[in-house]
Amino acid sequence: MLRREFVKYLTAGAAGQFILPMAGANAASTLNVFIIGGGMAGATAAKYLRVWAKRLAIDSLVSVTIIDKSDNYVSNIMSNMVLTGEKTLTSLTYSYANLKTKYGVNFIKGTVNRVDLENGWIYGQINNTGPTDIVMNATPFNRLVLAAGISLDYSTFTLNVPAQVYANPYDAVPHAWQAGAQTTLLRNQLVNLKAGNHVAITIPAGPYRCPPGPYERACVIADWLRVKKPGSKLYLIDPSQTADGRPPVEPNNFGHAFTNIHRNLVYVQNAKLTDLTASLSGATKLKTLSIAPVNGTPGNAINALSAATALTVEVANVIPKMQAADLTRSILATGGLDADSRWAVVDEKSYKSPVSGVYVIGDSIKSANQPKAGHIGNQQAKVCADAILREFSNVALYDAPVTNSACFTPVTTALNRQYGARASWLTATFRYGLDTDNSYRMLKVSTNIESPGAPSKDNFESMKKWFTSLMQDVYS
Ligand SMILES: Cc1cc2nc3c(=O)[nH]c(=O)nc-3n(C[C@H](O)[C@H](O)[C@H](O)COP(=O)(O)OP(=O)(O)OC[C@H]3O[C@@H](n4cnc5c(N)ncnc54)[C@H](O)[C@@H]3O)c2cc1C
Known part of the structure; x- marks a missing residue:
């Protein structure tokens, strides 16, 4: 495995995805990946599919399109500080401009209603106006990534x-x-x-x-x-x-x-x-x-x-x-959901669904150990992008992907005369492996590590840096 590459591609918030070796790239076919949902998970997957395809000199074969209801993403992370007036929604809003211009990701604004998995067509309402059930994609997809979050x-x-x-x-x-x-x-x-x-x-x-x-x-x-x-x-x-x-x-x-x-x-x-x-x-x-x-x-x-x-x-x-987004639940209704039909089941080695040609990342998935968090969605997206490119290139999947999660939490606000604005944090690391029930899944390899009980000003400053670098990794 290319350990050197790991270090090269380790970005803010990334824990352990490996770019595949070039040798296996399959020039005979093309990848047409459609990603539904351009949030923390979907936008990361789109960016890294294009970044890594370019690195492998196969970017002319790899088309990536995000469809999202909105042409701006508003971060949930830090949104509690909007409630207290310390941040504005505008300061938490991210556009898809960089993904389009810097990485060649295609973007369609619209709401997806259903998908024809067999023939690769996506139906919905373009620009959220007009007919609600028209074909949204000009060419049929051959890989579908569901990253539509929760309902x-x-x-x-x-x-x-x-x-x-x-x-x-x-x-x-x-x-x-x-x-x-x-x-x-x-x-x-x-x-x-x-x-x-x-x-x-x-x-x-x-x-x-x-x-x-x-x-x-x-x-x-x-x-x-x-x-x-x-x-x-x-x-x-x-x-x-x-x-x-x-x-x-x-x-x-x-x-x-x-x-x-x-x-x-x-x-x-x-x-x-x-x-x-x-x-x-x-x-x-x-x-x-x-x-x-x-x-x-x-x-x-x-x-x-x-x-x-x-x-x-x-x-x-x-x-x-x-529960997983309603769209995700309806697309995966035949064989891709857990027993309660609430969450998508995936193999966490690749985020592949049992439903052929479909991958699911982010908050929509059922995971025994990984939390539903933006930082984790960003990590899962990289594992998934890596897996899609490996599969396309006939290269074996990386056998032990690693993800990590860091979560900083504001605990007091700038209004607090005694403390000022302070924060705490929590981290955890996960690696794919065999669990005690003989099933493979992401296992927690470091237990949750918390900052010492009292929140600190230093943590508050670190929180700002962590958030900036995470969002840059997704949208810049
Ligand atoms: C208050 C709060 C604080 C948080 N703080 C943290 C934190 O500190 N750290 C952390 O890691 N995580 C945090 N999170 C969690 C984090 O925001 C989520 O885990 C993360 O956003 C999940 O990413 P996702 O891509 O799965 O879903 P989302 O980010 O929700 O993205 C889903 C996207 O899919 C689109 N979509 C959905 N349905 C359709 C459709 N039918 N057609 C077209 N588009 C569609 C939506 O418009 C959206 O853009 C916080 C969440 C909240 C609510």
Whole structure:
């Protein structure tokens, strides 16, 4: 294996993909790869397919096209800081211009509705206007990469929202888990909150996108509330239950922050939302949440609330249960999904689906160990791009791909007089290998490593560098 090449191609956020040897390149055919979804995973795959094809001098044989609903990508990463006014959505928006001009990636703006796998045609609405079921690709694909992220499932609770409170009932429960309009909606509700009224964040049952995300959000909103909305509390409703009552994710970091920094944060474990009813109190829109224990016994509340009770707040940030994007689930319905039909199954050596000619990367996949994270999606995309080029060139797949994940988390904001803006971090590394059940998958080769409990200013500076280099690796 070309170890030297590994070092050469190690980019910000990349852990271990190897560019294949040139000798096997097959000049007799061409690759026409269509990637649905130009987010963290899809955009990375497109870029590296073209970069590595050029490196192998086969770029004239490798056409790569992204189709995405939007011609700009808004990063979820760092979007919690938009809620506190420390960042803007504009500063988190990335265009596909570099992918087009620097690497020769083709781009089609539009929403995909269905795919004809047998003949290589993609159907949908170009530019999100006009007919909704027309062929979007001029030439049929011979490889399809699904990188369409997640869809949201609201079936786990009942939502009662009278039309006089909100015309769109879902405006009562902004998720802000796909950055953009939802982030603005939640930000505006927070800004308009009457001081002394409360906020709730509900965490879904896993697996969900960005395991530390809800705890990070709780920290920065609690910090913001303390300064901007005196008397307001943040209730964090968590279905998990741990023996020591600390969060299941980054227990040292978040346990420290919840106990020592954010006294206005009420953390409730073993608790799930069963019903949310919106009402008006004068002009104020209130939400009453019915909370029930997950395991039948009362929640292990660190501070005040016990489970099996109702809670009335003004802002309800309900993060719903997640599953692979609806499109991904419909394309893979015949043999490409897990037993619950929620997530795509893949061989993590190549991200190949059991459905022929299809690869799936990013948050849509079921993985025993890798988290649903942008950094990981970026890594999976490189493994997948490498595998597609190897296969095309009749070269054996690399047998032990490695991915890693680093996650930095803002814990306090610049508003905090005592601490200023501080962050924590978590890393993990994974390698493909044989698991104890005799199946091959990505195994965690380093356990999660957390920064020491108290967040630091240095970590906050490192977070900015990490984010910049990760996003450059995807879109620059
Ligand atoms: C608040 C928050 C904080 C986070 N913080 C971090 C962090 O610190 N570190 C980290 O690593 N990760 C973080 N994440 C997670 C990270 O954002 C996701 O894991 C990552 O975006 C997943 O990448 P993806 O490519 O699978 O999906 P996405 O990035 O969501 O991209 C999917 C793309 O598919 C497109 N698409 C979907 N359906 C269609 C269709 N039918 N037709 C056309 N296009 C379609 C969408 O428009 C989108 O551009 C965070 C997430 C949140 C919500």
